[in-house]
Amino acid sequence: MESTALAEPGVQLSIWHLFWQAGWVVKLVMIGLLFASVWTWAIIVDKVVAYQRMRSSLNRFEQVFWSGQSLEELYRGLSDRATTGMSSIFVAAMREWKKSFEKGAKSPLGLQTRIDKAMDLALTREMERLEGRLGFLATIGSAGPFIGLFGTVVGIMTSFQAIAGSKSTSLAVVAPGIAEALLATAIGLLAAIPAVIAYNKLSSDAGKIAVRMEGFADEFSAILSRQIDEKVAQKG
């Protein structure tokens, strides 16, 4: 057996050199995974901040809503600015209420349905905004390892072809190529693991927020329904 130096002086094994020595397919996979990782983290940061804000706004709104303040006043205060979460549901419901009474809608019977619909719509819109881009995290979480594995398989393939060409089975010949190829899997896992964790956490957070908003919508719907009945009784 011929003796080959274990680590030839020319072979650099730092991450940068591993990347640079890889084939173009492996490079492409690595670059793609790197961008995916960047985007994943961008989404994670964005969502965490957004959910934090949403929770605090929900808290503030609930505080204001149950403070005994008149609904008319609250509506007036909120209607002229951008709203999020519960306040947008509240505004949507109040707008529908106002429209129905100010424009002299004759039948109060359909009003309840219309208000519920308006609130559902607002809720859906809010949830869509909250849960948007979480799908990307799920995709990266499940597909990232596979993409990395693809890069590894291609890298090892080319590595073995090189071994076959060099007609040497020395580990020193095999090792750099395999290390290169494995870097792709490492990057894939690096992107996928936070994505999976963040997806699970964020989707459960979004679910909690949705439950809170649905609860508020039901409650507000009940309040409005009681008011409608009172008005119908006054008229009747």
Add this chain to the structure above:
Amino acid sequence: MKAGLTTSVVLHAALLGIGLVTFSAPDPLPPAPESLPVSIIPVEDVAQHDQGDEKAALKERAAPLPTERPDVVADAQKVGENSVDTEAPVTPEAKPRPVETAAAPPPQPKPVEKPKEQEALKPVAEPEPVPATEAAPTPAAKQPVKPDPVKEEPKPQPQPVKQPEPKPAPEPEQQTAAIDPEMTKPDAISEAIDAQPPVEESVALPTSAPAPESRPRPAEAQTAKAPQRKASEKPAKEAASKPKSDSSEESVEDKIATLLNKEKPSGGGAKRSTDAAALGGKKKTGEKLTNSEMGALSDQLGRCWAIPAGAEGGEGMRVSVRFNVSASGKLEGRPEILSSSGNRPFDESAVRAVQKCDRDGLVLPAGKADIWSEVIVNFDPTEMGM
């Protein structure tokens, strides 16, 4: 979203930067010890002895007697100074020359006329006490000249019986007495060979001989061997203070001597050994054929083998054949069937395969003649690449 993206990019850049610095080339492992090729040797190679000298002291490695001349025969099997590889044991005085058997001179039409002294002398010559000369089935008339301890290849001389050999009776006795001590010493002979020049002398001698001169002298026909014998003879005769008139007898002796093979027995083979002699056997017995060598033999025989029709598909058809191979790689004798397959044409086809391969030339691994001498091969269609 913009804030998130920026944060993420910054975070990644920071991580990569740290990674490049921290996770740069890992420390190389300490150099592993050189890997050693390992081959599995059957225990017989060690347990059974190697070729060596039976009388030498025990050493780690057996070695035959060392030789002096450089190797001239490639792949020789037997140790010795010879230029041909022979099976004979090494003899100390062996000449590193092939044994040349002196070709007997063609029987010459002899003149029939005999001098009558021969008749008179013959009864004297016959009762002569001549030991160790029975080997030559020569006619009685020639016997007195024969007592020669040097001759190792007694040849039936195609000389006619009627050859006139006029000899005075006492002379052969004297001659044997004189020659014997000297001839037994090979050194004296070889020295004499070197010192002795002339053939001319022997040519000149017979001028006064009463022997018929018409006979062609074998001395001329012979090559350089003629003077050797004469050299040893000459001092002997002088010591006996033989008169010069006996040249006729000498010439006859010359003639006979020239017919004899003067070569020393040269034993041993042509393989050269440089190691000091160490205890060992005459032959190597510890060697075995390697698997690849067995495979090579099997392939060769398989190519030579034509399985008879009807026996190709026979499951479990198997015949074991034993044959002997000479050192030169030729088949000796007829291959012998050790265990028959029960199908006679099948057995015969295996024997024919061995013979056919022998005609085509079996390729045997060099240096293993001792183990090639007897080979047992199992002929099995499923195992021989059929």
